[in-house]
Amino acid sequence: MAFLGVFVFAGVGGESVGLEVNSNNFYQDTNLADGWIYSANLDNDFVDKVNNLSSTTQCERQLVIDSVGNFSNDPDITLHFVENNTISKFYLLEGEELNISDADGVWIDKSFADAKDLNVGDNISFTFNGITVEKEIKGIGYSPEYVYHASTASVIPDFNKIGFAYMSYKAFPMDNVPYNVLNVKFDGNAGDYDSLLSDKLAGDYNSFVEKAEHSSVSQFSEEMDQHKMMSGIFPVVFILIAMLILLTTMTRIISHQRTQIGILKANGFTNTSIIFHYVSYGFWLVLIGSILGLIIGPLTLPQLFYPSMSATYKLPSWQPVWSMDFVYVAVLMVIMSLIVSYLAVRSISNENPADTIRPKSPKVSSSGFVEKIGVWKRLSFNARWNYRDAKRNKFRALMTVIGVMGCSALLVCAFGMYDGMNDLKEWEYSQINHYDSKLVIDEDAITSEINDVAEDVNGDKIMESAIEIEAGNIKKSGSLLVLNDTDLITPTDYDWNKIKIANDEVSISQKMADLLDVGVGDTVKFHIMGSDKWVNVTINKIHADPISQGFVMSTDKLDDLGLNYTPTSIVTEKHVDSNYSAIKSTSSMKDMTASWDELTESMWLLIYILIFFASLLAIVVLYNLGLLSFTEIEREIATLKVLGFKTGALRRLLLTQNLWFTAIGFVLGLPVGYYILKIMWESSGDSFYILPSISITNFILTAIITFALSIFVNLLFSRKIKKLDMVESLKGVE
Amino acid sequence: MSTLIEFKDVVKEYKSGDNVLRAMDNVSFTIDEGEFVVILGPSGAGKSTLLNLLGGLDSATNGQIIVDGEHVENFDDNELTEYRANNVGFIFQFYNLIPNLTAVENVELMKDIVDVDIDGCAVLKSVGLENHANQFPAQLSGGEQQRVSIARAVAKQPTMLLCDEPTGALDSKTGVLILNLLQEMSNDKNTTVIIVTHNAILAEAADKVIRIKNGQIEDISINVNPKKVEDLDW
Numbered sequence: 001m002a003f004l005g006v007f008v009f010a011g012v013g014g015e016s017v018g019l020e021v022n023s024n025n026f027y028q029d030t031n032l033a034d035g036w037i038y039s040a041n042l043d044n045d046f047v048d049k050v051n052n053l054s055s056t057t058q059c060e061r062q063l064v065i066d067s068v069g070n071f072s073n074d075p076d077i078t079l080h081f082v083e084n085n086t087i088s089k090f091y092l093l094e095g096e097e098l099n100i101s102d103a104d105g106v107w108i109d110k111s112f113a114d115a116k117d118l119n120v121g122d123n124i125s126f127t128f129n130g131i132t133v134e135k136e137i138k139g140i141g142y143s144p145e146y147v148y149h150a151s152t153a154s155v156i157p158d159f160n161k162i163g164f165a166y167m168s169y170k171a172f173p174m175d176n177v178p179y180n181v182l183n184v185k186f187d188g189n190a191g192d193y194d195s196l197l198s199d200k201l202a203g204d205y206n207s208f209v210e211k212a213e214h215s216s217v218s219q220f221s222e223e224m225d226q227h228k229m230m231s232g233i234f235p236v237v238f239i240l241i242a243m244l245i246l247l248t249t250m251t252r253i254i255s256h257q258r259t260q261i262g263i264l265k266a267n268g269f270t271n272t273s274i275i276f277h278y279v280s281y282g283f284w285l286v287l288i289g290s291i292l293g294l295i296i297g298p299l300t301l302p303q304l305f306y307p308s309m310s311a312t313y314k315l316p317s318w319q320p321v322w323s324m325d326f327v328y329v330a331v332l333m334v335i336m337s338l339i340v341s342y343l344a345v346r347s348i349s350n351e352n353p354a355d356t357i358r359p360k361s362p363k364v365s366s367s368g369f370v371e372k373i374g375v376w377k378r379l380s381f382n383a384r385w386n387y388r389d390a391k392r393n394k395f396r397a398l399m400t401v402i403g404v405m406g407c408s409a410l411l412v413c414a415f416g417m418y419d420g421m422n423d424l425k426e427w428e429y430s431q432i433n434h435y436d437s438k439l440v441i442d443e444d445a446i447t448s449e450i451n452d453v454a455e456d457v458n459g460d461k462i463m464e465s466a467i468e469i470e471a472g473n474i475k476k477s478g479s480l481l482v483l484n485d486t487d488l489i490t491p492t493d494y495d496w497n498k499i500k501i502a503n504d505e506v507s508i509s510q511k512m513a514d515l516l517d518v519g520v521g522d523t524v525k526f527h528i529m530g531s532d533k534w535v536n537v538t539i540n541k542i543h544a545d546p547i548s549q550g551f552v553m554s555t556d557k558l559d560d561l562g563l564n565y566t567p568t569s570i571v572t573e574k575h576v577d578s579n580y581s582a583i584k585s586t587s588s589m590k591d592m593t594a595s596w597d598e599l600t601e602s603m604w605l606l607i608y609i610l611i612f613f614a615s616l617l618a619i620v621v622l623y624n625l626g627l628l629s630f631t632e633i634e635r636e637i638a639t640l641k642v643l644g645f646k647t648g649a650l651r652r653l654l655l656t657q658n659l660w661f662t663a664i665g666f667v668l669g670l671p672v673g674y675y676i677l678k679i680m681w682e683s684s685g686d687s688f689y690i691l692p693s694i695s696i697t698n699f700i701l702t703a704i705i706t707f708a709l710s711i712f713v714n715l716l717f718s719r720k721i722k723k724l725d726m727v728e729s730l731k732g733v734e
Numbered sequence: 735m736s737t738l739i740e741f742k743d744v745v746k747e748y749k750s751g752d753n754v755l756r757a758m759d760n761v762s763f764t765i766d767e768g769e770f771v772v773i774l775g776p777s778g779a780g781k782s783t784l785l786n787l788l789g790g791l792d793s794a795t796n797g798q799i800i801v802d803g804e805h806v807e808n809f810d811d812n813e814l815t816e817y818r819a820n821n822v823g824f825i826f827q828f829y830n831l832i833p834n835l836t837a838v839e840n841v842e843l844m845k846d847i848v849d850v851d852i853d854g855c856a857v858l859k860s861v862g863l864e865n866h867a868n869q870f871p872a873q874l875s876g877g878e879q880q881r882v883s884i885a886r887a888v889a890k891q892p893t894m895l896l897c898d899e900p901t902g903a904l905d906s907k908t909g910v911l912i913l914n915l916l917q918e919m920s921n922d923k924n925t926t927v928i929i930v931t932h933n934a935i936l937a938e939a940a941d942k943v944i945r946i947k948n949g950q951i952e953d954i955s956i957n958v959n960p961k962k963v964e965d966l967d968w
Contacts, residue, residue: 213756379841380846381835381842381843381845381846382846384834384835384839385832385834385835387741388834388835389834392834446872635830636832636833636834639826639830639831639832640832641815642789642791642818642824643818643819643824643843643844643847643886644816644818644820644822644847645815645817645819645846645847645850646812646815646847647811647847649847722811725784726791727786727791728793
């Protein structure tokens with residue numbers, strides 16, 4: 001049990017600490033920028049100005065430009081023409097280091113290279129702004145700015161369609177490189193730097209993005225938060241239960257050794273040596289279990305998660321990392337067992353040997369309230385026996401209930417996660433979005449081109465923008481969805497009922513409203529990322545969306561607010577295969593659900609692991625306690641058997657108690673599981689909004705699993721009952 | 735009186751590894767209905783083995799055990815359980831009451847295994863414990879506990895009462911009371927009572943005495959005029 005507890009704790013902990021340490025190392029090794037300043041034209045003058053700011057420690061320009069790779073599926077490749085590459089360095093895996101004087105080489109993304117089967121030495125060409133460049137691949141690797149990299153069309157990356165490439169500024173086909181991003185490193189916090197910039201350099205640049213807001217960094221840190229949360233809840237539940245079980249086991253093992261202790265004492269052993277003997281006995285067991293857990297946990301469990309995570313995130317190293325916390329927990333476990341065994345032995349060894357040498361006299365049962373009411377008379381022997389047995393062994397009863405409670409809570413949680421993920425998919429991709437294809441409009445496309453495409457595919461134009469919303473002192477980034485009358489995207493409330501947002505209304509998503517602590521009638525301000533024009537809006541409605549948090553409004557309303565309507569996508573019922581020059585990329589509903597499924601793969605795994613461990617937990621708890629109680633009542637069982645009770649009747653006797661406790665534990669476990677699930681969903685990141693719920697089927701499944709385990713454990717005992725030696729059990733002293 | 739129990743050349747062997755221990759060697763005897771039988775023997779003579787075979791706790795290696803016309807030696811586990819439930823009322827040296835149940839509940843427990851309606855209070859009254867019906871075993875003295883155990887055994891109206899050193903854990907005064915009770919059961923209610931003991935004094939009170947030694951019958955004697963237990967010279 002000590003092993004299992006420490007195993008899960010250290011395993012899941014190692015996974016999440018591993019993520020953090022690996023990503024931090026990666027960020028540090030590659031000198032990830034602290035912030036990015038975006039501007040149409042970053043001349044030397046501006047660079048000087050930034051360098052002159054007191055807190056700037058380092059800065060470096062690059063041109064970041066979207067291009068299309070010359071492959072049959074027109075993948076989006078983001079090109080970086082770098083001036084120096086000392087900040088946010090390219091992390092090389094194969095080939096040679098990025099060479100700033102090399103005008104012919106390109107350093108590309110490992111995931112993209114793998115997807116396209118590209119190797120060092122191959123040639124690759126890109127087209128941007130009508131210019132096509134062809135370069136030789138000199139190196140393949142990762143970039144700290146692209147741990148998470150997905151297109152605007154879907155949150156889930158498809159490395160066949162998206163990639164990035166680094167080149168020297170010398171590789172740019174023109175002499176004057178129109179740098180548009182300034183990577184900066186600075187001292188102090190980002191907020192201060194932001195204000196410093198807007199103070200000193202207002203007007204000279206478009207926007208500033210700090211590290212925490214960078215899409216790759218923030219996505220990955222959200223993912224880490226999720227894992228941290230999970231490693232926070234589940235292992236702790238396990239550790240607690242493991243400790244409880246350890247407690248009961250140690251106490252009982254020692255009380256079973258009672259007569260032995262008596263004999264030792266009678267033979268003249270000192271209390272100290274007896275205590276030492278029994279305490280060290282438990283100590284070694286727990287110590288070995290804990291150490292094994294410490295070693296095996298981090299080695300095995302993370303390996304279950306990392307493969308599916310590495311499908312989404314690009315990190316050079318996926319190593320579980322060991323943290324001192326695990327050792328503390330293990331040490332705590334060992335100390336607990338020491339204390340418990342010490343207390344248990346002491347209570348026995350303090351008695352005088354004459355008493356100790358005999359078994360402890362049974363606890364006296366007493367009649368209570370229940371016996372006085374009329375029903376008692378009508379209860380069967382089975383019910384009476386079990387009631388009194390439970391009453392006499394309150395501690396054991398409590399432990400069993402807690403064990404089952406833990407099991408059913410974990411099961412509810414696991415199935416709740418399963419349902420939540422499925423609900424989310426159904427909600428987002430069937431209830432809200434009904435289109436078949438989404439065509440992402442090229443930023444350079446002109447209105448008439450866009451309208452032509454829209455007409456051609458019989459689609460509706462929409463605008464999706466990243467925005468920043470501020471209410472009171474809270475600032476959150478979110479998204480803005482601008483819709484004209486369309487049946488293809490229908491916002492809903494949290495019950496999946498479609499809601500109508502009128503032309504002059506603004507609706508905020510439930511999660512965003514919760515995050516900002518605002519409601520209908522409140523006024524908040526926001527700006528579109530990339531522009532510093534803040535506008536005030538009053539909230540008219542609240543809608544709910546599982547994966548996108550922010551505002552929904554009409555084009556009219558956007559106009560009213562004085563913002564430009566620039567459609568970013570066209571959605572259509574038709575399945576679109578053809579290419580349009582105004583369209584950057586097309587993704588079908590099928591692609592999106594498929595990539596969603598891929599993203600949730602690691603989730604499924606977690607769910608299976610949860611179910612497995614929850615079941616294991618229930619079995620261990622029930623068997624352990626069952627075994628201990630069985631040895632205690634062996635004599636009674638033997639008597640009943642001698643008297644003529646059939647094995648089946650005796651099994652039912654034990655089963656009844658198990659089932660009662662299971663039922664109580666199950667009922668208590670439901671709210672606990674629900675609560676854990678709620679915490680989990682709430683902590684799943686700012687952009688997710690999932691309501692904790694569990695479907696009837698899975699609820700029934702939870703019940704079935706819990707009770708099946710209880711019955712299964714009981715079956716293990718029926719063999720014991722059958723083999724019970726009646727004659728032996730009846731001998732001995734009373 | 736008709737024959738209730740018949741042992742015919744019963745052999746019981748225990749195997750442990752290569753060693754075969756013959757605990758019961760060609761034992762034959764009969765017990766009649768309503769008899770008060772004492773089985774005597776020093777420890778290790780095979781008393782317990784005999785009791786186990788008679789009580790259906792163990793199966794014989796060879797020979798026949800016929801109880802009430804049925805061949806017990808052919809019974810499987812389930813039939814043995816059934817046999818114990820219906821035919822044998824056990825009284826143990828250490829009472830073996832169920833600590834979780836009150837005296838009356840311990841008696842009425844039998845309702846679960848036999849098809850007899852039992853009035854626990856009435857049965858307890860017959861052993862003189864009507865005032866302790868709602869007490870738990872731990873609250874009763876040894877003699878009282880043994881009386882509950884007798885009540886439990888007779889409540890189901892078994893073919894025989896099988897008593898394993900019933901006074902072994904009691905002081906002599908209480909022991910006499912218990913044995914007296916058992917003798918009365920036999921005399922007044924025509925219950926077959928079989929007592930296994932090493933206490934030779936009891937022999938004088940028995941209708942039939944079966945002495946065993948080294949797994950064999952040493953002697954079977956019949957007292958034409960058995961003494962009353964209370965008249966024995968303790």
